[in-house]
Amino acid sequence: MTTVAQLTDFSDRLSPMVVKELRQGLRTRLFGGVMLALHALLVLITLMTASSTGGQARGLMDGLVSFTLCLIFPLCGFSALAGEMQANTMDMLVLTRLSTWRIVFGKWAAIIVQSLLVTISVVPYLVARYVFGGSELGADLVSLFQQWMISIVLTAAVVALSTQKHFWLRALILGLPLVITVFGSFAQIIIGIMGRATFSSGVQPQFLGYVSAVAVTAWLVFALLSFGASRIAPASSMLPVRKRLVNLAALIVLSGLAWWVDPVGLVGVMMMVLVVASLDAMTDDVNNIPSLYLPFYQRGFVGRLVSWFLAPGWMHGFLYSLLLFGVCSGLLLWLRGGGDAARLWLLGGCLWQMALFGHILAIQRRGEYLGAFFAGLCIQLLLTFLTVLVVNVSKFKTDLEWVACVMPWNAFGAPSKPFVGQWSYFQVGVMLSTLWPIFLTLPALLAFLRTRTARRQARQFALSSHE
Template identity: 30%
Template structure:
């Protein structure tokens, strides 16, 4: 097999990665600890003692590199290219943003696989020493490898975020979202069901496992496209794959819930809509033309039904309604135990929408839409926590005011607190107000776009209208 069949970034990253101290120390340290683990096994087995400590040490040696070291290295991926000022040099070659990000992930995951393979001999030795279920060990190793794949993809994707604080904040939020999937998957593999009931036979269990694998892969792919979209030239349309992955995620959750017979899985639709929706709403409409217009002068390259997959917050709003309505319909049809799914979904949609009109009304004073959006959401969460504390301690009896805070309304609707309907009514009004502002702003964006599309090129500034390809620099930075 010739090296030329591999992508350039993968070749470079593997060459570079294998020579880094982080990889060398991890591999050597892990091997040394594995030898010590085996010694503990030998001593424990001969003396007839408990081998729990040796077991714990073995999994520790596998978990730390896969779940901590490799994702931490990925977290520097694109950021390192930026600080060493090589990112622009890469874009001047024939590499695309997607090739750069995916190449980095494959290289990192290949190194993680090397670490996994290096532990296999010790696993076999443990098996021969006795007291070990090899199939269970292999299943856990498989889950750890999957978790490593998802976490490194997440870390590489987020390494494109310029602001370090925002990067760490999103990483924490994403890790908190991804770990329940993996823990549930692990529990399912180890035996029994996730939500208390006993899944009978291999079918539902296999469906759950496959569903979680599918969701982890989709999540990883989404993270990589997210990273690519942050570094890519404006004219590249990364909204299309990201938003399609979002829809596939909804399909995967539904399929998993139906096939496993556990409709509680449908609750995963809420974090999915929140993450994908927030991403779609914080996209700036590109100033360049090629993602919207054809070279022959046509206005739209995609049929109207596919317009939600074009980049920018105006199409993001349409996309948010598509995924939230789809999710609501699926929740209504498949999740019998949930109360008021419509109110919950209304709270989610309004919660996602409300910072956008504020940001757009402030206009040019806000340079970066991402941090402003996150800041407003954090403020909302803090205010909601205070309000819910007041409600919990009976300091506030009338909860109508909670309608101004979507997170608080979500909790009230989920717990069916007294007069929660009043809060939801206020929330509905808030959403309508947001939509009116957003509609006006979207029309203005669309009009600008349309005017520049319709004008003959010699009548308008070529710099503004005729960028049919990928100019790299941009005045606008999302994060």
């Protein structure tokens, strides 16, 4: 009796979105071409390493791998979601009962699995380099793993921004960071935010440094993918609440790890988490839907109080950002003194000023907050340059020095430069940065007024359910 071998395929436990995208990705000419070209070049470089004792061949190999993992594969997600929206297939994906998070995650997972295959295929060349060139195999493997982590973070960023329909906007937002990544500096900032602890002496600090790098990577991937998922989620989605809770937990956990591993890096970790969390929260769309507020009003006074900071909508995100920056600045003031606390608050002033410019530009364009924020950043940088130019070129330089203090970025550039009497540029800039959240309160109040009907109906539903 003959037995028939059963054909096996991907497990049903895998997300169908991952299976679909991975099948299509592995069949593309891009993946096959990149794999063949990379290995052909690596063979030549390995032969060069075997015949030479210099480090030029090793540097060429590292640069080639970094270019492939940190530029080519992330760019594969450049039109991942924009293509679905332009082809009008997003509604069909939603009808399959896949959540927006699973759709975005599937797009991202398919690309990082391909990059993982390429990463694993590079390991034999590292072994050959160790045999021929005498390099440290352990350090090379750790460096390769860090490059793959950088790749998955950049891929998440590209996939998240692919929700923007405008090609030029995606190109502008992604162009500069990816160019900097090619030279390695931006990549080291993302994953090596606790880098000094990673190279510390001793097993425990080194292990905790690796744990911190993995934790930062995992949080960044979640934050970026959630950012993209919220852009294609239905208006009644509560995803912004989950995002803000996770970002709050990440702020607590990563700050604790930074304080334990290397207290000097605490300020940098707080700045990174606060920037990502604030930009995400202050770009949420405003929807006048009672179901967004009903879960909060059903929990009484505490729920209503929490809704001011966690409810969907950029005006609640602004209060959420203001609360996080205020608490973290107060904590740094208690732990490290006024200098670090002032720098953190000044960073908040930069974000709130950019948000003010963005929301002024988007006052008649609901749902276009990300593009307006980018335009606000451009306006902010232009005004910063113009104020510096006016102060340095004008004949009335001494009378116009106060103009430079209006832009928060100028205070970062001249922290100890004297201004008036006992006050420095930095101190005046920190005090003026308090004005920007006050100015931002006006458009936030207008957004609150637009949701007044939804909040009133949610309160009535909550009262009727208790009766």
